[in-house]
Structures are given as structure tokens and as C-alpha cells.
């Protein structure tokens with residue numbers, strides 16, 4: 001009986017790991033542009049020879065692709081990528097979502113696999129902003145789609161004359177606000193140089209962008225702002241520094257002005273599995289910090305002279321929320 005139960009448990013684990021194969025396969029395909037290379041139907045041998053790649057490994061990747069349904073084989077034996085893989089997992093596709101595969105497979109999974117070591121050594125990884133800043137900014141830009149309606153609703157309702165985006169990444173929110181609401185004074189602050197350069201290149205000139213640490217910016221800023229966006233940023237700040245950050249932001253905000261925070265909320269009623277894994281990733285780093293809870297945000301509001309107006313989920317399965325505050 002015991003043997004049967006062991007076997008059943010092992011089988012269950014194997015089964016639940018099946019879904020990992022799809023993201024592994026898509027990630028390899030995205031990194032090596034394989035879905036594009038197999039877009040029109042090609043022999044494995046030809047691709048391996050053209051790029052001087054290991055044919056046996058490529059063959060195995062193709063094999064997995066056929067079984068997870070990312071690839072198909074035509075009657076001549078050529079391998080053809082499914083259309084949706086070319087669309088979504090190819091770097092140069094307008095609809096590419098592949099950057100998320102990179103964030104998961106190159107940042108999150110390796111960190112989670114290091115856990116036994118980190119726990120035993122009482123050690124933390126260091127998040128390499130230089131190497132991953134652009135990946136993270138691009139993944140955040142993917143999330144904009146879910147958050148934009150709430151942000152635009154806030155701008156429509158509160159009619160700010162100015163908005164400031166702290167840690168603006170590629171500046172997608174500023175770009176959308178600029179497009180829809182003419183005449184607003186818009187400013188973004190972004191400390192990663194590569195991310196800043198890309199944002200500067202794509203945003204209109206009348207959006208002011210500063211390549212600066214936002215703490216230094218806040219300390220030297222005198223002009224008040226009607227809307228401050230703090231989107232996917234809190235986990236760059238240790239819990240004991242968030243009070244000072246919110247106070248600085250509050251001081252800068254016009255009375256009655258708004259502050260929007262976008263973040264996954266730990267221990268909320270949504271996205272328990274996702275937020276606990278995301279939190280595990282954050283806490284494994286010396287320079288990234290735990291996700292906030294809703295109680296922490298309420299406390300931060302109280303000490304910073306803010307009132308929490310609403311906390312709405314924007315991606316329920318991810319426990320991702322937009323929380324709106326007003327300056328008292």
C-alpha cells in the first residue's frame with residue numbers, strides 16, 4: 001500500500017511538472033529565434049548546419065515542441081512552427097510576449113532553484129539591474145494593458161494638470177496620458193540608463209524625462225504635482241524606507257492630488273500562489289524587498305498624510321492591484 005502511495009505521489013509531481021515543459025520550450029525557441037527559423041517549414045539538419053548548432057540537442061527540442069503542440073511535422077519531414085508561437089514567442093513580432101519567458105526562466109526560476117543553498121548559507125542573491133533592467137521594464141510594459149483603464153479613469157476623473165511617474169521604465173503610462181490629455185505637464189524619473197535611453201527615444205520631447213535616482217529627485221523637487229504614479233516600484237525599497245518615500249511623495253503632492261500605486265499585494269484575497277512565489281523571488285535578493293500587504297499600505301497612508309480611496313485588482317490571478325490615495 002505504501003509503495004502504491006509513493007508511486008502515485010511521484011506520478012502526481014511528474015504530471016504537474018508537465019506544464020513547465022511548455023514554458024521551457026517556448027523560452028529556448030524565443031532565445032534562439034527558432035519559431036521564426038521554422039516558420040515556413042525546415043529540416044532540423046539544415047538549421048543546425050546553417051548556424052553550426054548541436055543537431056542532437058536541436059532535434060530533442062523539436063521533439064518536445066511536437067509533443068507540446070508548438071511545432072508540427074509536414075509530410076516531407078520538415079518542421080513548421082505553429083503560427084501562435086511565431087506571433088507570441090518571436091523577438092521581432094509586434095505581438096511578442098516572449099520577454100515574460102525571459103523574466104520567468106532567467107530570473108525567477110533560477111532564483112527559486114537556489115533556495116536550498118540560500119537558506120543554508122543565510123545568503124541572498126544580488127539582483128543585477130544592468131543585466132536585467134530592460135527585461136524587467138519590458139515585462140512591466142506588458143502589464144500596462146491591464147492597468148491602463150484604471151489609470152486613465154483616474155486621470156479622467158481627477159483632471160490633474162501635472163503627473164509624475166517615479167521609476168517610469170519605458171514610460172508607457174506617460175505616453176498614453178500624453179496622447180489622450182493634451183497640455184498636461186508630464187515628468188518621468190528612471191535610474192537605469194539603458195531603460196531611460198530607450199524611453200527617451202520613444203517618448204515625445206515635451207514629456208520631461210530624468211535619468212536619476214528618484215530619492216535624490218524627490219529631495220530636490222519643489223514644484224508640486226497633481227498625480228504621482230508609483231507603479232511596480234515598492235519592492236525596490238526596503239519596508240523601513242517606504243514610510244520616508246511615501247512622506248516625500250506626499251509632500252510633493254498638491255492637496256487633493258492623487259497617488260496611484262500598482263503592485264502585487266501579499267496575502268490579499270487574490271493570486272495567493274503567484275504572490276507567494278513573487279515574494280519568494282524578491283526576498284531571495286539583497287537589493288529587492290518583500291511585497292506590501294494591504295495593511296502596510298494603509299499604515300503608510302496614515303503616516304504620510306494620505307487617504308486610501310480604493311484598492312482594485314487589475315490582474316486577479318496575480319494578486320496585482322492599483323491602489324489610489326489622495327493627499328489630505
Ligand SMILES: C[S@@+](CC[C@H](N)C(=O)[O-])C[C@H]1O[C@@H](n2cnc3c(N)ncnc32)[C@H](O)[C@@H]1O
Pocket residue numbers: 133136137140141144166167168169170172189190191192195212213214215230231232233236262
Ligand atoms: C518594474 S519596473 C516598472 C516600470 C513602470 N513603472 C511600469 O510599471 O511599467 C521599475 C522601474 O523602476 C526603476 N527604479 C527602481 N528604483 C529606482 C530608483 N530608486 N530611482 C529611479 N528609478 C528606479 C527601475 O530601473 C525600473 O525601470
